[in-house]
Amino acid sequence: MSELNQEQIIVKMGQGGLIPVFNHTDYDIARQVLDACYQGGIRVFEFTNRGDNALEVFGKLVAHAEQYPDLLLGIGTIFSAEDAQKFHQVGAQFIVSPAMIPDLAEFCKGQNILWIPGCGTVSEIYQATQLGAKVIKAFPGNVLGPGFVKSVKAVFPNVPIMPTGGVAPTKENLKTWFDAGVTCVGMGSKLITxxxxxxxxxxxxxxxxxxxxxxxxxxxxN
Incomplete structure (x- = not known):
C-alpha cells in the first residue's frame, strides 16, 4: 500500500474524487469488493468499523492490499482514540468519524494521522479545523445536501469537503455535488449495492x- 503524508493523501482523494465506504463481516466478500474497486480505478478506500470482527477483517484487507502499492486504506465509523489506535496499528492510513470528537482529534494529531470528522454545522467545521482537521466529512450528506456544501465553501473556501450519504453514481447527482464544491465523495450502498x-x-x-x-x-x- 501507498505510504503518503496527510497532504499527499488529500491530493490523492481529490484526484479520484470517489471513496467507496464499505463494511462486511465476511473477509472473502470484503476482499473481492476491494479487488473489484481497485480494478475499476479506486485508489482510496474506506472500510468501516461495524461488526464485532471489523478489526480482524480490516487487518486481513491491509495484508491483502500489499499487492497494490498505490492504494490507500482508511477506517471509518471511529468514535474513540482507543479504536483509532487499534486500527492504526494494523495499518489504517486515515481515520474517519461520523462526529467531531476532540479526543479523537488529539490522538490523530499526536500520531500525525489524517483525521476526517463528520460535521453538520458551520460551528462544527470551525471547531474541527481548530483541532487540526484538514478534510471535513459532510454527514449525513442526504440530509445536508449540496446546498450546505456550497454555503460552507463560501466561508471555508480552502477546506476540502467530502459528503457521505446521499451520493449516487449518476451524472446528475455527482454533478450537483461537484458543482457545489466538494473535493471528493464517499459512496456506500448506492455503489456497492x-x-x-x-x-x-x-x-x-x-x-x-x-x-x-x-x-x-x-x-x-476545471
Whole structure:
C-alpha cells in the first residue's frame, strides 16, 4: 500500500474524487469488493468499523492490499482514540468519524494521522479545523445536501469537503455535488449495492466503479 503524508493523501482523494465506504463481516466478500474497486480505478478506500470482527477483517484487507502499492486504506465509523489506535496499528492510513470528537482529534494529531470528522454545522467545521482537521466529512450528506456544501465553501473556501450519504453514481447527482464544491465523495450502498453482494457480481461492481470515476472526471469543474 501507498505510504503518503496527510497532504499527499488529500491530493490523492481529490484526484479520484470517489471513496467507496464499505463494511462486511465476511473477509472473502470484503476482499473481492476491494479487488473489484481497485480494478475499476479506486485508489482510496474506506472500510468501516461495524461488526464485532471489523478489526480482524480490516487487518486481513491491509495484508491483502500489499499487492497494490498505490492504494490507500482508511477506517471509518471511529468514535474513540482507543479504536483509532487499534486500527492504526494494523495499518489504517486515515481515520474517519461520523462526529467531531476532540479526543479523537488529539490522538490523530499526536500520531500525525489524517483525521476526517463528520460535521453538520458551520460551528462544527470551525471547531474541527481548530483541532487540526484538514478534510471535513459532510454527514449525513442526504440530509445536508449540496446546498450546505456550497454555503460552507463560501466561508471555508480552502477546506476540502467530502459528503457521505446521499451520493449516487449518476451524472446528475455527482454533478450537483461537484458543482457545489466538494473535493471528493464517499459512496456506500448506492455503489456497492445489496444485489451486487447477493449475486457476488464483482465484475459488475468493477464496471460501476469505472463508470462513476469517468463521470466524476467529466463533471468536475476545471
Amino acid at each position: 445489496k444485489s451486487i453482494l447477493q449475486e457476488r457480481d464483482f465484475d459488475g461492481l468493477r464496471h460501476l466503479v469505472a463508470n462513476a470515476l469517468a463521470t466524476i472526471e467529466e463533471v468536475k469543474p
